[in-house]
Amino acid sequence: MISDGGLIALFNSPTRAMQAEKVLRQAGLACRLIPAPREVAEGCALALRFDSTDQGSIFRELAARDLLPRRLYGKEQGALTPLELPTNH
Amino acid sequence: MAIYLDNAATTFPKPESVYQAIDQALRRFGVNPGRGSYRLTLEASRLILDVREAVADFFHIPDSSRVVFTSNATEAINLALFGLLQPGDRVVTSSMEHNAVSRPLHALAARGVEVVRVQSDSVGQVSPAAIRKAVSAAGRKTRMVVLSHCSNVTGTIQPIGEIGSWCRREGILFLVDAAQSAGLLPIDVQTMGIDLLAAPGHKSLLGPPGTGLLYVAEGLQPAPLIFGGTGGNSLLPSMPEELPERLESGTLNTAGLAGLLAGIDYVRQQGLERIHSHKVALLDHLLHGLRTLPGTRIHGPAMAERNGSAVSFTVEGRDPAEIGYLLDDTYEICVRTGLHCAADAHRTIGTLPSGTIRVSPGLFNTPTDIEALLKALETIIGNKP
Numbered sequence: 001m002i003s004d005g006g007l008i009a010l011f012n013s014p015t016r017a018m019q020a021e022k023v024l025r026q027a028g029l030a031c032r033l034i035p036a037p038r039e040v041a042e043g044c045a046l047a048l049r050f051d052s053t054d055q056g057s058i059f060r061e062l063a064a065r066d067l068l069p070r071r072l073y074g075k076e077q078g079a080l081t082p083l084e085l086p087t088n089h
Numbered sequence: 090m091a092i093y094l095d096n097a098a099t100t101f102p103k104p105e106s107v108y109q110a111i112d113q114a115l116r117r118f119g120v121n122p123g124r125g126s127y128r129l130t131l132e133a134s135r136l137i138l139d140v141r142e143a144v145a146d147f148f149h150i151p152d153s154s155r156v157v158f159t160s161n162a163t164e165a166i167n168l169a170l171f172g173l174l175q176p177g178d179r180v181v182t183s184s185m186e187h188n189a190v191s192r193p194l195h196a197l198a199a200r201g202v203e204v205v206r207v208q209s210d211s212v213g214q215v216s217p218a219a220i221r222k223a224v225s226a227a228g229r230k231t232r233m234v235v236l237s238h239c240s241n242v243t244g245t246i247q248p249i250g251e252i253g254s255w256c257r258r259e260g261i262l263f264l265v266d267a268a269q270s271a272g273l274l275p276i277d278v279q280t281m282g283i284d285l286l287a288a289p290g291h292k293s294l295l296g297p298p299g300t301g302l303l304y305v306a307e308g309l310q311p312a313p314l315i316f317g318g319t320g321g322n323s324l325l326p327s328m329p330e331e332l333p334e335r336l337e338s339g340t341l342n343t344a345g346l347a348g349l350l351a352g353i354d355y356v357r358q359q360g361l362e363r364i365h366s367h368k369v370a371l372l373d374h375l376l377h378g379l380r381t382l383p384g385t386r387i388h389g390p391a392m393a394e395r396n397g398s399a400v401s402f403t404v405e406g407r408d409p410a411e412i413g414y415l416l417d418d419t420y421e422i423c424v425r426t427g428l429h430c431a432a433d434a435h436r437t438i439g440t441l442p443s444g445t446i447r448v449s450p451g452l453f454n455t456p457t458d459i460e461a462l463l464k465a466l467e468t469i470i471g472n473k474p
Contacts, residue, residue, distance in 0.1 A: 013331035014123050014321045015154050018131075018138045035126040043323030046126055 009069035096451030114347035123320035165287035165303035172311025176201030213245035239269035239397035243389025253282030296349030378463035401445035
């Protein structure tokens with residue numbers, strides 16, 4: 001579901017996740033909504049998956065629309081690691 | 090084919106695009122939006138977001154997540170009132186309200202909310218000065234002003250922009266019941282100082298029954314009326330804090346909302362100005378005709394420009410119910426008679442207990458429909474029982 005080098009972002013609500021996806025798609029940035037893995041979210045939640053190479057563009061777009069995620073994780077060597085949310089967009 | 094003139098109750102027929110949107114949504118992705126993450130449910134969720142954003146854009150709502158979908162305007166009003174008012178709070182409303190406002194306030198009064206009803210004038214007009222006076226009369230703060238934008242009985246349009254701007258300056262919440270105006274008159278929640286806007290999807294927004302909405306301004310956090318699943322944070326025993334999920338438990342009406350989106354698109358294509366002009370022309374035709382009929386009395390502004398979506402009248406010595414029956418039975422003309430779920434309004438305009446005959450043309454009515462109604466009335470009134 002998530003390859004090494006991939007990132008997932010979690011949002012405050014399912015609606016925020018849907019809004020983020022729409023904004024990014026409109027901006028031509030590749031992303032996909034997936035079920036949040038159990039290591040990062042209790043119960044059911046959506047996560048937005050994208051490639052780390054797009055992180056800068058994606059956060060700039062989301063910041064501009066006041067849609068920044070609540071948490072960010074990166075997958076390396078098969079494990080998801082929490083990442084600091086970028087502050088410079 | 091029947092002539093339908095009860096669009097204040099719900100608009101009928103709908104644009105063809107509304108029927109098609111409902112059918113296609115139900116066939117193509119009639120799954121549960123916001124539940125799961127497979128592609129079909131995401132497609133349904135994307136549609137819901139599109140509707141939310143269309144509603145936000147239509148009413149100039151800055152953040153679409155503050156748009157909460159309900160099954161009708163009544164539910165939206167109940168959500169706002171029961172979700173925000175506490176015993177000891179003071180509310181100012183008018184004598185022209187629909188039971189969708191009057192009954193929840195009556196119930197809240199029994200729980201200790203102080204409800205002050207401002208009397209309108211004889212044509213149903215509520216003056217901003219009277220609202221200000223009612224607010225100022227008490228020695229304590231008023232929490233909320235609740236007002237219908239347009240009366241469902243007389244069609245009287247209230248000056249909500251002026252009242253809302255004043256409420257905003259005074260720090261008083263302003264709830265607008267837009268049941269008769271959403272999709273007919275311009276509404277801008279920002280410039281009109283509206284904190285809570287309740288609207289049906291199935292009237293002038295041209296969506297199907299079973300759709301409605303509540304706009305909740307940033308910073309307000311109504312308590313939910315209904316508790317249950319929201320599709321996320323399932324381990325949380327309480328309702329989530331975030332809107333719209335906090336106020337949208339249970340499965341949404343995806344097909345209905347698809348129809349609402351098509352309805353809003355249709356309204357946008359036509360343009361509010363054109364829609365309003367069409368209504369004004371039909372009401373003007375109706376009012377001129379009614380004035381020529383003997384014994385007829387018009388209740389309300391009796392000026393098409395100020396009548397919103399409906400005209401109410403009575404005929405001296407005749408029961409409105411009987412006239413409504415004859416219009417339907419003999420002429421297949423559908424109008425609404427009686428109290429229109431708004432006894433307070435009828436008390437105000439002096440038409441209790443038998444009410445009025447209400448005619449509310451819609452977007453698809455024509456002058457020919459009005460002419461047919463007037464001819465039928467002429468015959469009915471001429472043939473006294």
